[in-house]
Amino acid sequence: MPxxxxxxxxxxxxxxxxxxVETVRRRKLREEYAWLWVLIGGIILVLALWPALLQxxxxxxxxxxxxxxxxxxxxxxMVFINLHFSVKISELTxxxxxxxQELSLTEEKDGSPREEEER
Amino acid sequence: xxTSHPNLETLILIPVYNEGASIRVLVREIRxxxxxxxxxxxxxxxxxxxxxxxxxxxxxxxxxPFNLGDGAARQTGFxxxxxxxxxxxxxxxxxxxxxxxxxxxxxxxxxxxxxxxVVGSRFLGECAYQLSPGRKIGMKLFSLICSLVIRQKITxxxxxxRGINRRAMTxxxxxxxxxxxxxxxxxxxxxxxxxxxxxxxxxxxxxxSTSLHRGGTIFYYIYKMLLSTFVSSLRLxxxxxxx
Numbered sequence: 001m002p003x004x005x006x007x008x009x010x011x012x013x014x015x016x017x018x019x020x021v022e023t024v025r026r027r028k029l030r031e032e033y034a035w036l037w038v039l040i041g042g043i044i045l046v047l048a049l050w051p052a053l054l055q056x057x058x059x060x061x062x063x064x065x066x067x068x069x070x071x072x073x074x075x076x077x078m079v080f081i082n083l084h085f086s087v088k089i090s091e092l093t094x095x096x097x098x099x100x101q102e103l104s105l106t107e108e109k110d111g112s113p114r115e116e117e118e119r
Numbered sequence: 120x121x122t123s124h125p126n127l128e129t130l131i132l133i134p135v136y137n138e139g140a141s142i143r144v145l146v147r148e149i150r151x152x153x154x155x156x157x158x159x160x161x162x163x164x165x166x167x168x169x170x171x172x173x174x175x176x177x178x179x180x181x182x183x184p185f186n187l188g189d190g191a192a193r194q195t196g197f198x199x200x201x202x203x204x205x206x207x208x209x210x211x212x213x214x215x216x217x218x219x220x221x222x223x224x225x226x227x228x229x230x231x232x233x234x235x236x237v238v239g240s241r242f243l244g245e246c247a248y249q250l251s252p253g254r255k256i257g258m259k260l261f262s263l264i265c266s267l268v269i270r271q272k273i274t275x276x277x278x279x280x281r282g283i284n285r286r287a288m289t290x291x292x293x294x295x296x297x298x299x300x301x302x303x304x305x306x307x308x309x310x311x312x313x314x315x316x317x318x319x320x321x322x323x324x325x326x327x328s329t330s331l332h333r334g335g336t337i338f339y340y341i342y343k344m345l346l347s348t349f350v351s352s353l354r355l356x357x358x359x360x361x362x
Contacts, residue, residue, distance in 0.1 A: 097298060100184050101195045104161075108181045108199070 001051040009048035017041040036081055129226050130205040131158045133178070134192035135213035139167035141326075142213050146176035149219045156222075159199060160213075163192040169213075189279075190301035197288045197296075208288060212279040216326040225282030228319055235287040235314040238273070238306065239280035239321035257337070261344060265303045268352055269310040273318060276303035280321050287314050295351075303344055308351035 023029040160173035164186035211217040
């Protein structure tokens with residue numbers, strides 16, 4: 001692996017990691033969602049600095065080109081993270097539903113129904 | 120949280136979404152037939168005057184801040200009934216397709232104590248209108264699936280005219296109750312959570328079609344029903360609710 005390629009990959013991984021840490025610090029990204037991205041940044045960094053590892057994995061899995069190993073695991077990661085988000089969205093949907101129900105029940109009990117405002 | 124009012128036995132629940140044209144007449148009719156039974160209308164974020172119409176006719180009205188789905192509207196009613204100490208709840212659709220005079224049959228069936236969920240079936244009684252062939256096949260399919268899965272004959276799993284007791288209210292509020300299309304999967308998951316189900320005949324009159332099953336929705340409906348039927352029959356022990 002040429003030096004400039006190595007440098008580019010390592011620089012991108014470091015930039016990604018800095019960006020993740022910074023968004024967590026600014027409370028724009030919650031810790032429980034950050035770990036997946038920290039993990040991915042870490043893996044890119046390790047593979048950039050140690051390309052022989054990628055070569056080893058490629059040979060062990062019987063894949064011909066190392067780039068296909070990257071594509072395969074990249075795709076797997078995308079599938080996994082999207083599934084993870086679907087689960088989170090479902091959870092949030094259930095919570096919003098229950099909140100709206102509780103709000104409407106409380107309003108009825110307090111006898112202060114919302115005005116017939118524009119929706 | 121639970122307060123018990125021994126005088127309050129039964130609650131009539133009507134979930135509505137944009138039923139301003141019919142809800143006042145329906146609530147009036149019910150109030151005249153059963154002056155001592157409170158009527159609760161859950162307005163699922165209607166854009167019309169459904170809530171005001173229902174209130175004018177003498178119903179207790181609960182309004183969702185936005186549209187949540189027909190199942191969620193029923194579930195809000197179940198929560199209200201549970202916390203208000205009601206022992207029976209009968210729910211019917213807001214478009215006047217169900218006959219208020221038949222509410223008493225549900226109350227009787229529940230008070231006999233042999234069922235926790237009483238489902239009104241238009242196919243056991245008189246069906247005053249012809250279903251389109253597509254819907255007919257769909258309904259036959261779902262009643263067949265439902266009957267096979269729970270090993271009890273169910274003729275009308277899509278009926279919105281049902282009665283439940285306190286036990287069923289607890290199961291449907293503490294555990295799963297579908298947010299949309301609460302039809303066959305409610306019956307199946309009720310069965311697997313230990314509720315006893317009974318069907319009684321009802322008369323259904325034709326209404327202006329507010330059917331959701333239009334266009335692509337029918338495919339979503341079939342997919343959703345098959346998946347949730349399958350999943351309901353898988354979830355056994357984890358969903359059991361202790362009383």
